Amino acid sequence: MxxxxxxxxxxxxxxxxxxxxxxxxxxxxxxxxxxxxxxxxxxxxxFLPKKPYFDIKPREKPDYGKVEEAARLYAEAKELATKNVDTKGASEKFKEELERQEQLKQSGEGESDLPVGWKAYTAPNGKKYYHNLATNKTQWKKPEPEGTAQA
Structure with missing residues (x-):
């Protein structure tokens, strides 16, 4: 006990x-x-069951101006986020690069001796290197035009 x-x-x-x-x-x-x-x-x-207690508070009416402002800020943030994200595929990037090179050739500012699709860059050490966006190939030697490579 x-x-x-x-x-x-x-x-x-x-x-x-x-x-x-x-x-x-x-x-x-x-x-x-x-x-x-x-x-x-x-x-x-x-010995009597207790009455249920609900924490019911009167709701405040929503401030629609604040809701509208929050929605506008959210939409602007979402739009900025989608602008900064690169959603283009490799083919679209390649086409844009070709168009840009064509514009540079027409204006006379681009390197005319590079084959189509190749672009010259400068490394941090100052040395030039070349990149082909279509094949994703990078090399230090200047690429030869297609006509001279076959001969």
Whole structure:
């Protein structure tokens, strides 16, 4: 028997007996000699189910100006993000590079002695190198025009 049970009982009662009358052979729930008035002991509030409590607060009306401003800022941020992302494929980049080279040839500013598709760059050490965007080939030697390479 637990210590807290023994403290409420008469010390002369059997430890195996009823908690209400002390007689052996039955439990307090089936005791015919006495009952405990639990409502009197603890009060009716302890035995009734509690009403559900909902934390319902009155809603404030939305400030549509703030919502519109937030939506506009979101749309601008999304538009800027999509502008900065390179979504073009290799073929589109190659076509743009060819168009740019054609424009440079027409204006006379490009290197006319490079074959189509090749572009000259300068390395950090100052040395020139050449890159073909279509084949993704990079080399230090100047590429020869297609007509001279076959001869």
């Amino acid at each position: 637990d210590r807290h049970h023994k403290l409420r009982r008469d010390p002369n009662w059997s430890p195996h007996g009823c908690n209400l009358c002390g007689k052996e052979g039955h439990q307090a729930a089936q005791c015919t000699t006495g009952t405990v008035d639990w409502i009197d002991r603890f009060g009716l509030d302890h």
